[in-house]
Amino acid sequence: MNLLRFLRPSTIASAHCDGPCGVYDPAAARIAAEAVLSMEKKIAALGDARDLATINTRTRFIVIKEQQADIVKKELDILWHDYFKPEHLEKYPNLHDVFWKAAKAASKCKHESNPANGEALLKAVEEIHNIFWATKNRTDVPFYRANP
Amino acid sequence: MNLLRFLRPSTIASAHCDGPCGVYDPAAARIAAEAVLSMEKKIAALGDARDLATINTRTRFIVIKEQQADIVKKELDILWHDYFKPEHLEKYPNLHDVFWKAAKAASKCKHESNPANGEALLKAVEEIHNIFWATKNRTDVPFYRANP
Amino acid sequence: MNLLRFLRPSTIASAHCDGPCGVYDPAAARIAAEAVLSMEKKIAALGDARDLATINTRTRFIVIKEQQADIVKKELDILWHDYFKPEHLEKYPNLHDVFWKAAKAASKCKHESNPANGEALLKAVEEIHNIFWATKNRTDVPFYRANP
Amino acid sequence: MNLLRFLRPSTIASAHCDGPCGVYDPAAARIAAEAVLSMEKKIAALGDARDLATINTRTRFIVIKEQQADIVKKELDILWHDYFKPEHLEKYPNLHDVFWKAAKAASKCKHESNPANGEALLKAVEEIHNIFWATKNRTDVPFYRANP
Amino acid sequence: MNLLRFLRPSTIASAHCDGPCGVYDPAAARIAAEAVLSMEKKIAALGDARDLATINTRTRFIVIKEQQADIVKKELDILWHDYFKPEHLEKYPNLHDVFWKAAKAASKCKHESNPANGEALLKAVEEIHNIFWATKNRTDVPFYRANP
Amino acid sequence: MNLLRFLRPSTIASAHCDGPCGVYDPAAARIAAEAVLSMEKKIAALGDARDLATINTRTRFIVIKEQQADIVKKELDILWHDYFKPEHLEKYPNLHDVFWKAAKAASKCKHESNPANGEALLKAVEEIHNIFWATKNRTDVPFYRANP
Numbered sequence: 001m002n003l004l005r006f007l008r009p010s011t012i013a014s015a016h017c018d019g020p021c022g023v024y025d026p027a028a029a030r031i032a033a034e035a036v037l038s039m040e041k042k043i044a045a046l047g048d049a050r051d052l053a054t055i056n057t058r059t060r061f062i063v064i065k066e067q068q069a070d071i072v073k074k075e076l077d078i079l080w081h082d083y084f085k086p087e088h089l090e091k092y093p094n095l096h097d098v099f100w101k102a103a104k105a106a107s108k109c110k111h112e113s114n115p116a117n118g119e120a121l122l123k124a125v126e127e128i129h130n131i132f133w134a135t136k137n138r139t140d141v142p143f144y145r146a147n148p
Numbered sequence: 149m150n151l152l153r154f155l156r157p158s159t160i161a162s163a164h165c166d167g168p169c170g171v172y173d174p175a176a177a178r179i180a181a182e183a184v185l186s187m188e189k190k191i192a193a194l195g196d197a198r199d200l201a202t203i204n205t206r207t208r209f210i211v212i213k214e215q216q217a218d219i220v221k222k223e224l225d226i227l228w229h230d231y232f233k234p235e236h237l238e239k240y241p242n243l244h245d246v247f248w249k250a251a252k253a254a255s256k257c258k259h260e261s262n263p264a265n266g267e268a269l270l271k272a273v274e275e276i277h278n279i280f281w282a283t284k285n286r287t288d289v290p291f292y293r294a295n296p
Numbered sequence: 297m298n299l300l301r302f303l304r305p306s307t308i309a310s311a312h313c314d315g316p317c318g319v320y321d322p323a324a325a326r327i328a329a330e331a332v333l334s335m336e337k338k339i340a341a342l343g344d345a346r347d348l349a350t351i352n353t354r355t356r357f358i359v360i361k362e363q364q365a366d367i368v369k370k371e372l373d374i375l376w377h378d379y380f381k382p383e384h385l386e387k388y389p390n391l392h393d394v395f396w397k398a399a400k401a402a403s404k405c406k407h408e409s410n411p412a413n414g415e416a417l418l419k420a421v422e423e424i425h426n427i428f429w430a431t432k433n434r435t436d437v438p439f440y441r442a443n444p
Numbered sequence: 445m446n447l448l449r450f451l452r453p454s455t456i457a458s459a460h461c462d463g464p465c466g467v468y469d470p471a472a473a474r475i476a477a478e479a480v481l482s483m484e485k486k487i488a489a490l491g492d493a494r495d496l497a498t499i500n501t502r503t504r505f506i507v508i509k510e511q512q513a514d515i516v517k518k519e520l521d522i523l524w525h526d527y528f529k530p531e532h533l534e535k536y537p538n539l540h541d542v543f544w545k546a547a548k549a550a551s552k553c554k555h556e557s558n559p560a561n562g563e564a565l566l567k568a569v570e571e572i573h574n575i576f577w578a579t580k581n582r583t584d585v586p587f588y589r590a591n592p
Numbered sequence: 593m594n595l596l597r598f599l600r601p602s603t604i605a606s607a608h609c610d611g612p613c614g615v616y617d618p619a620a621a622r623i624a625a626e627a628v629l630s631m632e633k634k635i636a637a638l639g640d641a642r643d644l645a646t647i648n649t650r651t652r653f654i655v656i657k658e659q660q661a662d663i664v665k666k667e668l669d670i671l672w673h674d675y676f677k678p679e680h681l682e683k684y685p686n687l688h689d690v691f692w693k694a695a696k697a698a699s700k701c702k703h704e705s706n707p708a709n710g711e712a713l714l715k716a717v718e719e720i721h722n723i724f725w726a727t728k729n730r731t732d733v734p735f736y737r738a739n740p
Numbered sequence: 741m742n743l744l745r746f747l748r749p750s751t752i753a754s755a756h757c758d759g760p761c762g763v764y765d766p767a768a769a770r771i772a773a774e775a776v777l778s779m780e781k782k783i784a785a786l787g788d789a790r791d792l793a794t795i796n797t798r799t800r801f802i803v804i805k806e807q808q809a810d811i812v813k814k815e816l817d818i819l820w821h822d823y824f825k826p827e828h829l830e831k832y833p834n835l836h837d838v839f840w841k842a843a844k845a846a847s848k849c850k851h852e853s854n855p856a857n858g859e860a861l862l863k864a865v866e867e868i869h870n871i872f873w874a875t876k877n878r879t880d881v882p883f884y885r886a887n888p
Binding site: 025038 | 175176
């Protein structure tokens with residue numbers, strides 16, 4: 001077998017592998033966004049108590065909020081650069097901006113601690129959910145909250 | 149402030165923190181299980197070609213299958229030990245076994261490469277989906293596949 | 297080579313691979329549980345000082361406690377669903393419950409900061425250590441603490 | 445202290461925290477892109493040998509290529525949504541597209557194994573390097589390769 | 593409170609924090625080294641079969657070997673730069689070299705697939721085990737193998 | 741094919757794989773060290789404010805400092821045990837000590853929060869940068885700061 005054949009992308013591979021697995025679902029970003037919102041609400045509910053138990057809880061919640069906001073960003077990035085194709089961009093010309101602003105909404109949830117930010121993030125994820133399932137002509141996937 | 153007060157769990161904290169965030173959703177495990185199944189199907193579809201392009205693709209798919217099966221296990225473990233409480237166990241006495249067998253179904257997807265294993269894993273995740281939402285009295289959350 | 301042969305699990309593979317590697321050791325969970333306990337003791341020893349150096353230290357210790365408790369849960373989950381087999385369950389009918397409660401003991405170490413929780417977690421890990429090595433008929437592996 | 449004050453973003457914080465740390469450098473993406481290219485070259489150099497030593501090496505290289513391409517994507521995503529601001533977008537109206545195509549170039553390095561893809565990826569990273577440092581008016585940062 | 597006091601390292605902190613938690617145990621490196629050796633043996637036992645089941649298994653084992661060798665390196669690095677202090681170096685002047693060569697032994701386990709490399713790595717870990725526990729005057733911690 | 745041939749390291753492999761990819765660059769450690777320093781400065785700039793917004797920011801910055809210091813250690817460890825060879829050690833007999841002290845400088849950045857520690861860490865990284873590029877006879881790679 002010569003080297004040229006080695007370097008040629010196989011037809012089988014390209015027919016089956018336009019993504020890592022073809023399984024995309026904005027629910028992954030939605031779950032993490034809900035966790036961000038939950039943390040923001042619980043941090044607010046802790047008030048300004050200064051005993052160790054509250055400090056332990058508040059610290060953990062700030063860190064979990066940070067991690068979950070990171071997961072939202074990562075999950076949205078995957079949809080943005082792996083799932084969406086040029087033909088989707090033609091149909092949704094503001095697609096890049098929708099994702100960019102959603103990522104910035106997730107950053108805001110890290111920089112501050114305010115349930116309004118988590119609600120805004122969930123709105124951004126819902127908008128992406130709607131675009132995503134429309135590109136698949138799927139009308140059977142509701143946008144629900146696990147923690148309404 | 150004396151040390152005793154420091155070590156006392158705060159009432160506020162325990163009221164708000166029965167889980168890390170209270171947001172649980174078997175959809176996280178379902179998405180990963182779908183990715184496992186997708187990889188099993190694509191690995192089978194590659195046949196026995198031995199050129200570099202196919203080896204590159206097959207290797208990646210085996211590794212992605214491994215990672216996604218690990219995610220299924222981790223997401224199910226979170227539901228099992230963080231969400232479910234003794235009162236759920238009373239109502240679903242075989243709860244432990246359901247989760248244990250689901251984890252073993254995920255392991256089987258790693259040890260072999262066979263779409264039948266991925267289908268079995270998805271069935272196990274669906275059973276957990278049904279138990280989970282029943283404990284929450286939620287009838288509005290369908291079990292769908294992102295990649296039907 | 298036809299597809300059927302591709303999908304058949306190889307005898308060699310199944311003879312050698314009942315686990316990812318066959319190397320299991322509850323010591324991995326024990327080390328992390330000791331780290332949790334150490335953090336709980338050091339957090340208590342910091343008292344209620346509010347200067348930046350102490351805040352830096354307390355915050356780090358809370359986060360390290362969180363991470364190490366997560367490692368305990370992950371290491372125990374591996375033993376539970378990868379090492380233990382139906383024949384072990386027959387001999388130890390409360391096996392599931394032992395692991396479930398150990399995971400909940402690790403969660404408690406996250407939700408609160410109290411050395412008593414770390415001691416309880418180490419007791420749970422020791423019980424699993426004893427069951428584990430008994431299933432292997434090994435009497436030469438002591439349960440020691442690296443940090444007594 | 446009332447809750448309103450709690451939820452108000454602190455002026456100090458917003459003055460200092462427009463990013464997680466204000467330290468951005470496309471060199472992080474460049475190093476990973478070089479690793480991808482190196483793997484592609486070494487995989488090609490292995491030819492079609494089928495002995496275990498070569499299989500071990502080829503498998504590792506495909507996996508390392510996958511991981512490094514993921515790092516490129518992650519590092520570029522960070523620049524895209526954390527560093528770049530609306531005023532940069534005004535000056536570089538194709539900014540979104542530059543990043544989107546760079547991410548797709550990284551994906552191509554995963555889907556295939558061809559040094560030409562790694563070279564294209566490095567070109568995309570170099571373009572981002574040039575835009576990035578221009579926005580900072582820095583002319584002292586050369587685009588070099590660690591492995592020329 | 594003025595800034596100077598903020599920047600002063602607290603005496604309490606430095607008394608309690610000579611390491612992240614004071615819990616070190618070479619057993620963590622030993623477990624991973626055993627997993628490396630187990631993979632090397634199982635890869636050899638697979639022989640040169642080329643069916644999909646064997647390819648799936650072999651690929652997984654090479655990747656697990658890679659990951660476990662990385663864990664060995666990371667666990668040894670932690671001991672080397674976090675636990676060991678200048679006074680230990682005085683007593684064990686070749687300490688740096690012992691760790692450096694152990695890391696290179698772990699690399700060799702990645703680059704090749706040969707049980708002799710895993711045995712050499714375990715020997716290196718045992719040497720570190722002996723030095724480590726000698727610095728703690730602990731004679732009650734045996735060097736055992738979980739998978740003898 | 742017999743087993744002996746399987747276990748023989750392939751000449752091709754050893755010619756191409758003396759490192760994971762041959763791409764090493766101390767810039768990776770430098771970027772993380774800059775992030776550590778940036779966090780130390782921003783933490784100091786927050787002063788002793790106790791409102792929730794500042795607590796959120798301070799907690800995040802302490803955690804980011806911790807993570808970035810860990811990245812510095814990991815990136816330096818890679819250079820130390822993967823890139824540097826015995827011939828380098830002959831030319832730089834204090835090489836081990838340079839790396840050991842750099843790792844301890846990173847630890848100090850975790851244990852305390854003081855910009856002087858970050859500056860010291862950057863000095864240590866710069867020393868390694870100089871040694872590294874000298875071993876490659878590269879004089880075209882400046883040591884710059886992304887965030888001067």
